[in-house]
Amino acid sequence: MARIVGIDLGTTNSLVAYMKDGQPCVVPDRNGRTMVPSVVALTDNGLIVGDSAKEHLTRNPERTVYSVKRFMGKGLADVQDELVYFPYHVTETGGVIRIRLGQKSYSPPQISAMILKELKLRVEVSLGESITKAVITVPAYFNDSQRQATKDAGLIAGLEVLRIINEPTAASLAYGLQEKTQGTIAVYDFGGGTFDISILKLKDGIFEVLATNGDTHLGGDDLDRVLVDLFIGDIRDRYGIDVGRYPDHMQTVRLEAERAKIRLSDELKTEITIDLPEDKGRFTRELTRDQLESLVVGIIERTLAPCRIALKDAGLTPKDIDEIVLVGGSTRMPLVRQRVEALFGKQPHCHLNPDEVVALGAAVQADILSGGTTDMLLLDVTPLSLGIETMGGVMSSLIRRNTTIPASAKEMFTTYVDGQTGVDIHILQGERELVKDNRSLARFRLKVPPLPAGVPRIEVTFLIDANGILNVTATDMRTGQSQSIEVKPSYGLSDTEVERMIEDSFKFAAEDVNARKLIEARLDAEALLKTTDKSLVDAGHLISQEEVQSIRATLAQLSNAKGGTDPRAIRACMTELEQAAKQLNVVMLDDSLKKSLQGKKVSELS
Amino acid sequence: MEQHTPQPERARGLQMARSMCWHCQSEVTGEYFCDRCVKVQPVSKETDYFTCFGVPRRLLLDPQKLEAKFYELSRTFHPDFYQTKSADEQTISLSNAAVLNTAYRTLRNPIQRAEYLLALETGSVKDIRTSPPADLFEEILELQDTLEEYRASDRDSDQGHRLRATLQTEQEALERRKHEMEAQLQQLFADWDQLQDAGEATSLARVERDRILKQMRDLLSHRTYVNNIVNDLAATIA
Numbered sequence: 038m039a040r041i042v043g044i045d046l047g048t049t050n051s052l053v054a055y056m057k058d059g060q061p062c063v064v065p066d067r068n069g070r071t072m073v074p075s076v077v078a079l080t081d082n083g084l085i086v087g088d089s090a091k092e093h094l095t096r097n098p099e100r101t102v103y104s105v106k107r108f109m110g111k112g113l114a115d116v117q118d119e120l121v122y123f124p125y126h127v128t129e130t131g132g133v134i135r136i137r138l139g140q141k142s143y144s145p146p147q148i149s150a151m152i153l154k155e156l157k158l159r160v161e162v163s164l165g166e167s168i169t170k171a172v173i174t175v176p177a178y179f180n181d182s183q184r185q186a187t188k189d190a191g192l193i194a195g196l197e198v199l200r201i202i203n204e205p206t207a208a209s210l211a212y213g214l215q216e217k218t219q220g221t222i223a224v225y226d227f228g229g230g231t232f233d234i235s236i237l238k239l240k241d242g243i244f245e246v247l248a249t250n251g252d253t254h255l256g257g258d259d260l261d262r263v264l265v266d267l268f269i270g271d272i273r274d275r276y277g278i279d280v281g282r283y284p285d286h287m288q289t290v291r292l293e294a295e296r297a298k299i300r301l302s303d304e305l306k307t308e309i310t311i312d313l314p315e316d317k318g319r320f321t322r323e324l325t326r327d328q329l330e331s332l333v334v335g336i337i338e339r340t341l342a343p344c345r346i347a348l349k350d351a352g353l354t355p356k357d358i359d360e361i362v363l364v365g366g367s368t369r370m371p372l373v374r375q376r377v378e379a380l381f382g383k384q385p386h387c388h389l390n391p392d393e394v395v396a397l398g399a400a401v402q403a404d405i406l407s408g409g410t411t412d413m414l415l416l417d418v419t420p421l422s423l424g425i426e427t428m429g430g431v432m433s434s435l436i437r438r439n440t441t442i443p444a445s446a447k448e449m450f451t452t453y454v455d456g457q458t459g460v461d462i463h464i465l466q467g468e469r470e471l472v473k474d475n476r477s478l479a480r481f482r483l484k485v486p487p488l489p490a491g492v493p494r495i496e497v498t499f500l501i502d503a504n505g506i507l508n509v510t511a512t513d514m515r516t517g518q519s520q521s522i523e524v525k526p527s528y529g530l531s532d533t534e535v536e537r538m539i540e541d542s543f544k545f546a547a548e549d550v551n552a553r554k555l556i557e558a559r560l561d562a563e564a565l566l567k568t569t570d571k572s573l574v575d576a577g578h579l580i581s582q583e584e585v586q587s588i589r590a591t592l593a594q595l596s597n598a599k600g601g602t603d604p605r606a607i608r609a610c611m612t613e614l615e616q617a618a619k620q621l622n623v624v625m626l627d628d629s630l631k632k633s634l635q636g637k638k639v640s641e642l643s
Numbered sequence: 644m645e646q647h648t649p650q651p652e653r654a655r656g657l658q659m660a661r662s663m664c665w666h667c668q669s670e671v672t673g674e675y676f677c678d679r680c681v682k683v684q685p686v687s688k689e690t691d692y693f694t695c696f697g698v699p700r701r702l703l704l705d706p707q708k709l710e711a712k713f714y715e716l717s718r719t720f721h722p723d724f725y726q727t728k729s730a731d732e733q734t735i736s737l738s739n740a741a742v743l744n745t746a747y748r749t750l751r752n753p754i755q756r757a758e759y760l761l762a763l764e765t766g767s768v769k770d771i772r773t774s775p776p777a778d779l780f781e782e783i784l785e786l787q788d789t790l791e792e793y794r795a796s797d798r799d800s801d802q803g804h805r806l807r808a809t810l811q812t813e814q815e816a817l818e819r820r821k822h823e824m825e826a827q828l829q830q831l832f833a834d835w836d837q838l839q840d841a842g843e844a845t846s847l848a849r850v851e852r853d854r855i856l857k858q859m860r861d862l863l864s865h866r867t868y869v870n871n872i873v874n875d876l877a878a879t880i881a
């Protein structure tokens with residue numbers, strides 16, 4: 038089976054990992070950085086992703102998209118309150134958010150697909166093979182629409198998404214592989230945009246999730262915003278400037294707020310410096326860890342209620358938890374660790390790299406799916422109750438939250454009026470009594486043969502698969518015939534739209550960045566680098582010192598160009614290297630000819 | 644939301660005639676796999692959860708053993724292990740795993756297990772309707788009034804405090820009652836298991852069987868009713 042990679046598609050940072058000799062490893066770039074900032078920027082040279090895109094946050098804020106994960110599977114109304122914090126232009130078409138970049142609009146899955154493509158390219162270059170299959174992680178508390186949007190992003194990026202796996206459970210796989218412990222663990226995942234808590238039982242290689250909870254709109258971003266508001270207020274008071282009117286400076290403030298927050302995880306106080314708009318000079322102030330903590334303690338406490346609910350749902354008390362695993366950059370904050378420790382009454386486990394553990398776990402799950410790892414099995418749950426709308430706008434639950442997946446429920450439908458030919462079904466997700474307080478997932482119309490009221494019997498099966506994604510089928514119990522169902526997602530792309538985006542993404546690849554050419558150039562360069570390296574080792578002693586020097590220099594140039602994004606530059610360097618290594622190849626050929634001739638009779642040669 | 648591929652014709656036919664392999668049409672004597680072509684077989688719709696777990700229809704089951712069996716069957720059916728198999732096999736693994744999860748959820752919880760057994764034994768698949776124990780009828784009506792009053796009152800007033808205290812006392816009383824009923828149920832479970840183990844087909848045994856099932860039904864119904872009220876109370880005064 039073709040290789041499957043594991044991808045952590047984060048709000049702030051994304052990573053790709055794969056299984057190597059029974060151990061998961063993340064793929065670094067040439068500078069050794071494993072994290073790709075989840076940032077996409079439109080520049081004059083086309084779209085760019087990651088570290089280089091991050092530099093455009095302040096230079097080009099309207100055309101630089103970050104934290105797009107917050108918009109996955111959402112409608113505009115869901116995010117109205119936080120739009121002021123984003124410098125880029127967000128609108129809605131057909132129930133799906135669109136982000137404007139230059140002349141074009143992109144849905145969040147399309148933006149995410151660009152990040153996925155970058156990761157795909159990274160691992161392809163590193164392994165020298167093409168990658169088409171992936172396991173992608175999502176916050177455990179993601180609903181059906183958000184999961185589906187993630188799957189769409191994979192498709193658009195040219196990846197077959199073999200599994201959507203929950204981030205905290207992925208982390209538990211990596212933890213389990215490393216620690217080989219048994220018992221009950223709590224995974225507390227506090228990242229940039231989301232918070233998850235999952236409680237699992239580890240026994241005999243089975244990772245059974247007992248309960249999960251969280252908040253898909255709670256993360257480090259929210260902590261940064263508190264500081265942003267503080268600094269903006271300060272600047273207004275001191276200089277009478279409304280920074281909010283300057284998108285580029287807003288980004289400077291946001292980035293400085295984040296950096297200050299991060300510094301205060303190690304230091305007790307820090308200095309903040311921000312260049313002001315209109316050459317008004319520079320704003321400076323001091324911020325202490327105590328001040329930061331008193332500002333954000335409320336937000337951090339919002340993570341505790343989901344923890345308590347998860348414990349309750351699992352039928353456990355804090356003392357039943359053997360180990361607390363911390364995941365996500367925000368768990369580096371001392372205050373977060375204190376609160377977690379206070380809640381569970383023990384020190385959290387900190388031996389794993391909180392940035393990488395999710396991607397590593399995704400790689401383990403990928404290995405399970407490809408048949409490599411057979412002793413581990415993850416039994417996950419659905420985070421939210423699934424139900425349908427019934428009379429009076431009330432939701433009737435079919436599959437309760439924290440039910441082990443795959444999970445299915447059957448429901449029989451009939452008619453109320455003679456000759457009625459359809460029954461409308463509205464599918465919901467959530468824990469509240471009333472339809473309006475829950476998340477609308479989709480609607481569909483059940484086709485019914487015209488018969489007297491109450492006679493038709495249509496059985497609908499709601500099945501949540503191992504990805505946590507809903508599948509619906511219906512069977513007419515009188516005829517035994519199954520019918521296909523056209524579901525209309527409430528907050529998602531239709532199948533045709535996804536298909537169009539896949540096509541667009543290939544077209545776009547061909548036109549804009551020549552991504553394909555770049556991949557090929559990088560792959561070829563990689564191969565050339567490898568063979569030349571080997572030739573030098575094998576036959577370097579047969580050529581002059583100067584020649585070796587010159588080959589070494591061109592090798593370095595090529596490896597440098599390979600890390601860049603210009604396929605022509607890579608090709609140029611390759612030609613140069615081929616030139617420089619000409620003599621080396623000649624002597625190698627001679628040498629091998631000589632060797633093969635040795636021991637052969639002259640008669641055999643003629 | 645994703646469209647589910649309809650179950651393959653062959654696989655569906657099989658759920659009616661279990662003994663033939665959907666793939667190679669040879670007779671299946673093994674539990675879940677065809678002996679000849681080693682393809683996974685769908686769990687029949689007629690298989691009850693006890694059979695699925697390979698345990699007799701008893702009400703006092705060892706949770707450790709149930710869990711071990713659940714893990715074993717999960718390793719047999721989970722879709723993770725069918726990723727490299729054919730689409731038909733993937734569909735079967737998915738639906739088998741869903742059945743397995745429902746079975747475990749039902750059997751793991753003693754109350755749900757008993758309700759399920761009742762449905763199996765008495766042939767009624769309808770949910771057991773909840774009803775208040777007769778002797779609590781008056782008390783519960785009164786309690787509902789107090790609840791209403793409390794909800795309407797200012798929680799921080801003297802009246803609010805008084806009502807809250809009353810509700811708390813009621814909650815404790817009802818919780819005690821719930822535990823009593825659960826103890827009684829536990830006894831009935833043991834009675835049931837003993838009767839089944841004895842395996843006698845006398846008319847006396849039949850009468851005893853009916854008595855146990857009837858009492859169990861009533862108790863389950865009362866217990867759920869009281870449990871709902873306790874939860875409601877707890878949520879209101881929390």
Ligand SMILES: Nc1ncnc2c1ncn2[C@@H]1O[C@H](COP(=O)(O)OP(=O)(O)O)[C@@H](O)[C@H]1O
Pocket residue numbers: 046047048049050051227228229230231256257258295298299300302364365366367368369370391392
């Ligand atoms: N040392 C630190 N102290 C506090 N917060 C940190 C630290 N390092 C990273 N963060 C925060 O962690 C978040 C990113 O965490 P990450 O796990 O990468 O997020 P995601 O999974 O959402 O992409 C950001 O909000 C960042 O500011």
Ligand SMILES: [Mg+2]
Pocket residue numbers: 045047048204228229365395
């Ligand atoms: Mg994360």
